[in-house]
Amino acid sequence: MQSGWLQQFFHQHDAQCGHGVDAAATAEVKDDEDVSRRDFVKTGFVAGVAAGMAAGAVVAQTSPAQAQTQPANPMGRDWWPSPWGAADEKGAYNRMTPAKTAEAARLIKSGKIYPLGQVLEVGIPLFGARHVSLTIPGGPTGGPFGAHNLYYHDEMFSGEIGQVGSQFDGLGHIGNKVGNAIRYYNGFTQEQVGGAYGLQKLGIHNLGPIFTRGILLDVAGYKGTDRLPINYVVTMDDVTKTLQKQGTREPGAGDVVLFHTGHSKLWKKDNAEYNKGCPGPGKTVANWLASKNIMVVGADTWPVEAVPGEDPNRPFECHSIWLTMNGIYINENLNLDGLVKDKVYEFAWSFNPLPLKGATGSPGNSVAIA
Numbered sequence: 001m002q003s004g005w006l007q008q009f010f011h012q013h014d015a016q017c018g019h020g021v022d023a024a025a026t027a028e029v030k031d032d033e034d035v036s037r038r039d040f041v042k043t044g045f046v047a048g049v050a051a052g053m054a055a056g057a058v059v060a061q062t063s064p065a066q067a068q069t070q071p072a073n074p075m076g077r078d079w080w081p082s083p084w085g086a087a088d089e090k091g092a093y094n095r096m097t098p099a100k101t102a103e104a105a106r107l108i109k110s111g112k113i114y115p116l117g118q119v120l121e122v123g124i125p126l127f128g129a130r131h132v133s134l135t136i137p138g139g140p141t142g143g144p145f146g147a148h149n150l151y152y153h154d155e156m157f158s159g160e161i162g163q164v165g166s167q168f169d170g171l172g173h174i175g176n177k178v179g180n181a182i183r184y185y186n187g188f189t190q191e192q193v194g195g196a197y198g199l200q201k202l203g204i205h206n207l208g209p210i211f212t213r214g215i216l217l218d219v220a221g222y223k224g225t226d227r228l229p230i231n232y233v234v235t236m237d238d239v240t241k242t243l244q245k246q247g248t249r250e251p252g253a254g255d256v257v258l259f260h261t262g263h264s265k266l267w268k269k270d271n272a273e274y275n276k277g278c279p280g281p282g283k284t285v286a287n288w289l290a291s292k293n294i295m296v297v298g299a300d301t302w303p304v305e306a307v308p309g310e311d312p313n314r315p316f317e318c319h320s321i322w323l324t325m326n327g328i329y330i331n332e333n334l335n336l337d338g339l340v341k342d343k344v345y346e347f348a349w350s351f352n353p354l355p356l357k358g359a360t361g362s363p364g365n366s367v368a369i370a
Contacts, residue, residue, distance in 0.1 A: 080187025091327020095254035104348035117166035117365030162361035172202030198358020214349030227262030232279035253293035264300035282310035298331030
């Protein structure tokens with residue numbers, strides 16, 4: 001999920017809903033005015049818009065009377081303690097069992113590997129002040145050494161590696177304001193989770209390798225298009241009929257579910273359109289997936305869910321449903337073209353999160369093995 005989208009586009013949808021915000025003025029937001037996710041968290045955006053964000057720079061304009069009628073928990077219910085105990089920091093990763101590994105292994109028939117990650121490089125779609133930079137210091141960096149004249153190269157990386165490119169959202173990424181506290185997965189508060197030099201709880205280092213059953217939902221293919229339009233909300237009818245068309249079993253506990261929308265056709269070709277919004281599931285499908293006890297949901301889009309979504313006043317609500325309420329992880333900005341081309345809809349899926357202590361997410365190249 002890209003917090004910069006909220007700064008650049010969210011007010012425009014307020015205007016469309018009749019809140020009197022000048023959309024033309026917000027369209028002139030400059031890159032250096034975009035806020036980082038840390039600034040977003042600090043401002044407590046979730047308290048104003050009840051959108052389930054842990055980061056934000058927009059404060060909803062509500063009267064005292066309106067504020068009094070708002071529910072104590074804008075998500076409808078408390079989600080803690082976790083089914084795995086009040087101290088749990090792994091969420092749906094607890095479903096990564098030896099039985100799931102064995103099940104996934106049985107799905108491998110040809111042994112063909114499909115890399116699902118986009119290349120992490122300069123020029124990919126980004127928001128705000130985020131950047132990706134890799135420099136080779138010297139050419140070569142060092143040498144010669146020894147009688148055989150050995151030389152070597154190093155690299156220096158600069159960027160927000162946990163939340164750019166093909167990346168994997170951790171449970172410390174998103175929280176919701178409940179009463180007077182921002183609450184994350186398992187009810188942990190901002191004071192318990194936050195940390196300027198890494199999260200104190202819910203960091204991505206709590207996870208180990210993942211090897212489980214994966215399924216692809218080629219919704220674009222079912223709809224007969226190369227690319228679904230921006231803000232197309234994938235419905236339960238879409239999901240059901242896509243599964244039927246593909247002959248794919250429904251998702252089960254510990255599975256990974258990937259949505260193909262065709263949005264990645266814009267990757268590095270029209271970054272402005274790619275960032276403007278995207279198709280994907282809405283809260284109805286998000287809740288259904290949560291009821292299936294899946295482990296990870298992913299897509300060929302930057303937030304995996306539809307943007308602005310079913311309710312433009314609650315952007316990125318699926319993030320709250322998946323990460324915050326159910327401990328389900330999110331894999332964003334995937335390249336699913338190979339799976340679609342070969343009509344591979346069920347496979348073994350593997351990902352090894354970078355054990356970076358306190359990180360909100362992980363870069364990486366998830367793979368499908370058919």
